[in-house]
Amino acid sequence: MADIAVLLKQVPDSNAKIVVSGGRLDEGSVNKWSMSPYDEYALEAALALGGSITAITCGPERAKKMLTDAAAVGVTELMHIVVDDLTTLDSNQVSSILTAAVQKTGATVVFCGKQAADTNAGSIGPSVAEKLGAACVTMVSELSGDSSGFLALRPSANGMERVAVSAPCVLAFDKMSTELRRPNVKGIMMAKKKTIEAMSVSDLGVDIGSSSVTLDNQSPPAEKPAGQKFEGAESVASVVSKLRDEAKVI
Amino acid sequence: MVTVIAEISGNSLHSVTAQLVGAAGGDATVLCPGGIGASEAATLSGVAKVISVEGDCFSSFDGGAWASALGSVAEGRIIAASTANGREIAARMAAAKGIAVVQDVTSISGNSVSRSIYSGKAVESITISDDTILTLRPNTFAPVDGGGSAAVSTVNQSADVATSVKEAIAKASERLDVADADIIISGGRGMGSIENFSHLEAIADQLGAAVGASRAVVDEWGMSHSMQVGQTGKTVNPSLYIAVGISGAIQHLAGMRSSKYIVAINKDPDAPIFGVADYGIVATWEEALPALADALSNL
Numbered sequence: 001m002a003d004i005a006v007l008l009k010q011v012p013d014s015n016a017k018i019v020v021s022g023g024r025l026d027e028g029s030v031n032k033w034s035m036s037p038y039d040e041y042a043l044e045a046a047l048a049l050g051g052s053i054t055a056i057t058c059g060p061e062r063a064k065k066m067l068t069d070a071a072a073v074g075v076t077e078l079m080h081i082v083v084d085d086l087t088t089l090d091s092n093q094v095s096s097i098l099t100a101a102v103q104k105t106g107a108t109v110v111f112c113g114k115q116a117a118d119t120n121a122g123s124i125g126p127s128v129a130e131k132l133g134a135a136c137v138t139m140v141s142e143l144s145g146d147s148s149g150f151l152a153l154r155p156s157a158n159g160m161e162r163v164a165v166s167a168p169c170v171l172a173f174d175k176m177s178t179e180l181r182r183p184n185v186k187g188i189m190m191a192k193k194k195t196i197e198a199m200s201v202s203d204l205g206v207d208i209g210s211s212s213v214t215l216d217n218q219s220p221p222a223e224k225p226a227g228q229k230f231e232g233a234e235s236v237a238s239v240v241s242k243l244r245d246e247a248k249v250i
Numbered sequence: 251m252v253t254v255i256a257e258i259s260g261n262s263l264h265s266v267t268a269q270l271v272g273a274a275g276g277d278a279t280v281l282c283p284g285g286i287g288a289s290e291a292a293t294l295s296g297v298a299k300v301i302s303v304e305g306d307c308f309s310s311f312d313g314g315a316w317a318s319a320l321g322s323v324a325e326g327r328i329i330a331a332s333t334a335n336g337r338e339i340a341a342r343m344a345a346a347k348g349i350a351v352v353q354d355v356t357s358i359s360g361n362s363v364s365r366s367i368y369s370g371k372a373v374e375s376i377t378i379s380d381d382t383i384l385t386l387r388p389n390t391f392a393p394v395d396g397g398g399s400a401a402v403s404t405v406n407q408s409a410d411v412a413t414s415v416k417e418a419i420a421k422a423s424e425r426l427d428v429a430d431a432d433i434i435i436s437g438g439r440g441m442g443s444i445e446n447f448s449h450l451e452a453i454a455d456q457l458g459a460a461v462g463a464s465r466a467v468v469d470e471w472g473m474s475h476s477m478q479v480g481q482t483g484k485t486v487n488p489s490l491y492i493a494v495g496i497s498g499a500i501q502h503l504a505g506m507r508s509s510k511y512i513v514a515i516n517k518d519p520d521a522p523i524f525g526v527a528d529y530g531i532v533a534t535w536e537e538a539l540p541a542l543a544d545a546l547s548n549l
C-alpha cells in the first residue's frame with residue numbers, strides 16, 4: 001500500500017455558535033474546535049486501507065489538539081505547518097503549503113475533505129492535485145482499492161459512477177456510510193506521547209508570495225424579518241394563498 | 251473580458267449557465283466543454299461568442315484534463331458554476347496559473363465579492379484581484395434570456411486523462427435533485443417512517459418540487475444521502491423550501507437558510523425551524539399535508 005497523506009483542518013465544532021465581532025469571527029466564543037466533518041471521512045478511509053499515514057494540518061497552535069485526536073485513532077505520523085491566521089492566505093498559498101508538506105512526506109496518495117466546514121470552498125483538494133501533477137476525484141463516498149489503484153464512487157449527471165484512479169492521486173471525500181472509528185483509552189494515552197513534527201512555512205522551503213485576495217469583513221448571515229406563524233391545519237389554505245399572492249413562488 | 255465555463259449536465263447545457271452569463275454582465279465568452287450545449291449557449295443574450303472546446307478528454311469528466319484543456323483557451327476573468335465539477339475545474343485552473351480561486355460566490359460588485367462561510371453561519375466579503383477565478387452559487391444570480399445569436403467557433407484541445415469510469419449507476423428514482431430544484435419539500439424524523447415520505451412525494455408532484463430530507467432520516471431510515479440538506483448534505487437555494495417534521499437543528503439550517511421563502515410545518519410551536527420560517531404552521535403533518543394537497547389542487 002502506498003503511503004497516504006491526509007489533510008486535516010481544525011474548524012469550529014459544527015454545534016458551535018459562530019459569533020462575529022469587529023468584522024471577524026470571535027474565536028474566544030467558539031466553545032469547541034474539531035476536525036472538519038468531511039476530513040473525518042478522509043481519515044477513516046485512510047485508516048481502513050492501512051499502511052503508513054501522515055496527518056498534515058496547516059493552522060495555528062490550537063490545531064495540534066486535532067493531530068493528537070488523529071493519532072488516537074491510529075495515525076502514525078503528524079505534521080503541523082504553523083500559520084497563525086489562515087484567513088490571511090488565499091487558496092493558492094494554502095495549496096502551495098500543503099503541496100510542499102505532502103512532497104516532504106513522500107506520499108503519492110492524498111486524502112482530504114470535499115470542503116472544509118469553515119471555508120466551504122472545496123478548492124484545496126483539486127489545487128493540491130494540480131500542483132502535484134496528480135489525478136483527483138472529488139465527492140468520494142465509497143472507496144475500494146489496493147496498491148495498484150482505487151475505485152472511487154462519486155456522483156455523476158445520471159446518478160453515481162465508479163471511477164478508477166491510481167497514484168499519484170488526490171481523493172476528496174464526501175460523507176460515507178461507514179461508521180467513524182472512535183479512540184479507545186489506549187489510543188488516547190499513546191497519542192499524548194506522539195511527537196508532532198512542527199514547522200513554519202519558511203522551514204518548509206516554499207515561497208508562497210502574497211495573497212491576491214483580501215478579507216474585508218465577516219458578518220452574521222442577513223437577518224430575515226420575523227415570519228408569520230399560524231395555528232392548526234386550517235391555516236394551510238391561507239398560507240398557500242400567501243405563497244401565491246405575497247411571495248409569488250407558486 | 252469575462253470567460254464563462256459552461257456548466258453541462260449529461261449532453262445538454264445546464265440552466266445555471268444563463269445565470270453565469272447574467273453575472274458576467276454582458277460581453278461574455280462561453281466555453282463549452284466538448285462542444286456540449288454550444289448552440290444553446292449561443293442563443294443566450296449577453297454572449298459575445300461561444301467556443302466549443304473539443305477533444306477526446308471530454309467524453310467523461312476528469313477535472314485535471316478539463317481544466318487543462320479549457321484553461322488553455324480561457325482569457326480574462328474566469329467564472330464557473332459552484333457545482334462539484336465547476337469547483338474542481340476552477341480550483342485546478344487557478345492552481346495551474348498560480349492564482350486564487352474564490353468558490354461559491356453569492357454576490358459580486360466590481361472586485362468585491364461575498365460568500366457564505368462556517369456552513370452558512372456567517373458571510374464574508376472579500377476584495378479580489380482582477381485575475382481571481384470565481385465560481386458562483388446556482389440560483390443566486392439572475393439568468394439572461396434567450397434571443398442572442400453569438401457566433402460559435404471550435405478549438406480542438408484535449409489533455410491527458412487520469413481517471414476512467416468503470417461503472418455507471420443510474421439514479422434510484424427519476425425525481426428531481428434538490429440541488430437543481432426551485433421548490434423543495436423536505437421531511438424529517440417527525441414524518442414517523444420512511445413510508446410516510448410518499449405523502450411528501452405526492453405534494454412534490456403537484457408542485458414540480460424535489461423531495462429533501464434531514465440527516466436524521468438519512469442516517470436512521472436509510473434515505474438516500476443525495477437527498478440530505480444541511481451541513482453534511484447539500485446546500486440548497488430554492489425559491490421555496492417547505493420543511494415538514496424537521497426541528498431546525500443548526501446543521502440543517504446551514505443548508506437551507508438562504509432559501510427565498512421558507513414554510514415550516516411542525517407540531518411543536520417552539521421548534522427552532524420557526525425562527526427562520528417566513529410562514530410557520532403549527533400542526534401535525536397528518537393534518538397539514540392533506541390540507542396542503544387540497545389547497546394546491548384548488549389553485
Ligand SMILES: Cc1cc2nc3c(=O)[nH]c(=O)nc-3n(C[C@H](O)[C@H](O)[C@H](O)COP(=O)(O)OP(=O)(O)OC[C@H]3O[C@@H](n4cnc5c(N)ncnc54)[C@H](O)[C@@H]3O)c2cc1C
Nearest residue numbers: 438439440464465466480481482483495496497517534535
Ligand atoms: C457534524 C454534524 C453534521 C450534521 N449535518 C446535518 C445535515 O447536513 N443535515 C441535517 O438535517 N442534520 C445534520 N446534523 C444533525 C442535526 O444536528 C439534527 O440531529 C437533525 O437535523 C435532526 O433531524 P430532524 O429535524 O429530522 O429530527 P428531530 O430533531 O428529531 O426533529 C423532528 C421534528 O419533528 C416534529 N414532529 C414530530 N412529529 C410530528 C408530526 N406528526 N407532525 C409534524 N411535526 C412533527 C418534532 O416537533 C421535531 O421538531 C448534523 C449533526 C452533526 C453533529
Ligand SMILES: Nc1ncnc2c1ncn2[C@@H]1O[C@H](COP(=O)(O)O)[C@@H](O)[C@H]1O
Nearest residue numbers: 007008058112113115116121122123124
Ligand atoms: N489549512 C489546512 N490544513 C490541512 N488541510 C486543509 C487545510 N485547508 C484545507 N484543507 C483540506 O482541504 C479540504 C478542502 O478545503 P477547502 O478547499 O478550504 O474547502 C479540507 O476538507 C481539508 O481536508
